[in-house]
Amino acid sequence: MADFLTYEQSGVNIDANDEMVDRIQASIQSTLGPRVIDLPGGFAGLFRLDYDEKIFKKNYKNPVLVACTDGVGSKVLVARDMKKFDTIGFDLVAMNVNDMLVLGATPLFFLDYLALHKLEPARVAELVESIASACKTADCALIGGETAEMPDIYKKDDFDMAGFAVGVVERTRIINGSKTEPGDIILGLASTGLHSNGFALARNICFKKLGLKVDEKIAELDNKSIGEVLLAPTKIYVRSVVRLLGHYRVKQIIHAMAHITGGGLPGNVPRVLPADCDAVIDKSAWQIPPIFNFLQKNGPVTEEEMFRVFNMGIGFILIVSPDFADSIKEQLARAGETVYNLGIIARGSGKVIIKS
Numbered sequence: 532m533a534d535f536l537t538y539e540q541s542g543v544n545i546d547a548n549d550e551m552v553d554r555i556q557a558s559i560q561s562t563l564g565p566r567v568i569d570l571p572g573g574f575a576g577l578f579r580l581d582y583d584e585k586i587f588k589k590n591y592k593n594p595v596l597v598a599c600t601d602g603v604g605s606k607v608l609v610a611r612d613m614k615k616f617d618t619i620g621f622d623l624v625a626m627n628v629n630d631m632l633v634l635g636a637t638p639l640f641f642l643d644y645l646a647l648h649k650l651e652p653a654r655v656a657e658l659v660e661s662i663a664s665a666c667k668t669a670d671c672a673l674i675g676g677e678t679a680e681m682p683d684i685y686k687k688d689d690f691d692m693a694g695f696a697v698g699v700v701e702r703t704r705i706i707n708g709s710k711t712e713p714g715d716i717i718l719g720l721a722s723t724g725l726h727s728n729g730f731a732l733a734r735n736i737c738f739k740k741l742g743l744k745v746d747e748k749i750a751e752l753d754n755k756s757i758g759e760v761l762l763a764p765t766k767i768y769v770r771s772v773v774r775l776l777g778h779y780r781v782k783q784i785i786h787a788m789a790h791i792t793g794g795g796l797p798g799n800v801p802r803v804l805p806a807d808c809d810a811v812i813d814k815s816a817w818q819i820p821p822i823f824n825f826l827q828k829n830g831p832v833t834e835e836e837m838f839r840v841f842n843m844g845i846g847f848i849l850i851v852s853p854d855f856a857d858s859i860k861e862q863l864a865r866a867g868e869t870v871y872n873l874g875i876i877a878r879g880s881g882k883v884i885i886k887s
Contacts, residue, residue: 542682544650554656558663562673566639576674578640580699593702597636601626602693603727605734609761611688612745616654618764619692620661621668622727625765627696628669629790629847633803635706636698637773638671647690650680658692669769671696704776708787708803708850715786715876716856717800717810720771721869722846724763724822728793729840733761736830752821760822768847771866775859785859787850791842797883798839800848809879810850813886817871820844838885850876 563569568577580594603622610619620643628638643662645655655678666673685691725733737743737757745758752760776785787803800810823844827837837843851859856872863870874886 542649542680544680554652555659555663558656558660559673562663562666562671564672567672567674576640576642576672578672578674578697580639591699591701594699595702595705597631597634597698597700598696599627599630600693600695601630602691603765605730606725606727606762607691608734609730609745609758611690613758613762615758615762616657617661618762620658620663621665621764621767623692623694624662624665624669624671624696625767626727626792627694628665628671628698628767628769629765630792631696631698632769632772632847633706633788633790634700635704635776635785635788636700638669638696638698638769640672640674640697641666641669642674642695643676644679644693644695645676645690646679646681646685646692648680648682648685648687650678658690662694665764665767668767670773671698704780704783706783706785706788708805710783710786711803711805711808711850711876712786713808713876713878714853715850716853717812717873717875718849718851718856718860718863719817719845719871719873720768720847720849720863721766721817721871722791722820722842722844723766724820725761726765726792726842726846728842730761732830732832732840733826736826736832737761741829749825751825766846768868771863771868772847772849774866775862778862779855782855784852784855785849786852789848791845791847793840795838795841795843796845796848796885800883801881803850804876804881806881807878808881809877810874810883811877811886812874812883814843815887816873817844845871845873848873 566579570577603619607619610616624641631638645658663673743757746756748754748756789799789803791799804810823841860870
């Protein structure tokens with residue numbers, strides 16, 4: 532009699548997937564608002580964009596959907612080595628919703644994709660719980676996802692993740708940088724560390740060159756472990772910025788915004804600058820967090836390369852009308868942000884000038 536092969540013998544455990552689905556249901560349900568049409572066991576998520584019910588404070592006259600996708604890069608390797616999975620999903624959501632926020636969009640819903648060597652329900656549940664936590668912080672719904680068990684592609688304990696977000700903005704309220712002009716003020720919102728960029732260089736310095744263990748404590752980093760510092764979750768700026776935008780429904784005094792990701796200030800700010808404007812930034816306007824100084828010293832890495840790779844302590848910028856800069860700064864500070872006056876927009880050629 533023939534020996535019949537099973538899916539599990541080939542490396543995929545359907546029962547583990549069913550257990551994982553059961554474990555994550557509560558986390559997913561906690562993110563669902565009244566626009567979500569709950570469909571247990573559905574093949575796709577359902578989301579009502581706009582309809583005439585008094586339950587909603589805001590409907591849209593001319594809505595434009597905003598969509599983006601991103602991952603967290605090799606930060607997943609630090610999470611793997613730390614065996615710590617309760618924050619990396621937060622990074623995944625943050626990288627997406629902060630990108631759409633640049634356009635003035637409000638996040639609506641999020642979907643995740645997890646790929647791994649072996650499906651361990653408890654570990655996946657921890658990842659999804661961190662995604663759900665971030666969705667609640669960003670006021671968006673986690674309406675779907677996919678978990679792929681692929682032992683032939685991923686090595687033992689390896690995993691990767693990607694996220695997909697959809698938001699909405701009124702067409703007349705899209706912020707694209709076109710109103711930016713000389714004299715505008717550049718405000719910067721503090722980051723919580725590396726966020727989710729530059730990890731190839733950071734890991735090279737910490738683990739290859741210095742030979743550190745992820746749990747090794749570093750005196751100059753407040754005696755925290757290097758893994759703990761590197762895994763600090765990416766900050767989500769949605770609530771504070773969306774609330775700010777809501778205060779200016781007629782006047783368009785926020786002329787541009789940028790999420791400071793890979794490429795740093797020099798690589799991201801020009802994406803929202805007119806061709807005839809420069810962003811003149813004073814690097815003495817904020818204190819660069821210790822992790823960046825640690826990486827620069829131990830590389831060693833040139834200052835130019837540091838600013839080109841890392842956010843250097845600034846995770847998000849707003850370019851605003853000078854007449855409203857102080858008020859905007861105060862509003863953001865009241866919302867819990869650490870805000871710096873980074874510099875000014877000057878006539879130029881669409882680049883960032885970082886001054887000492």
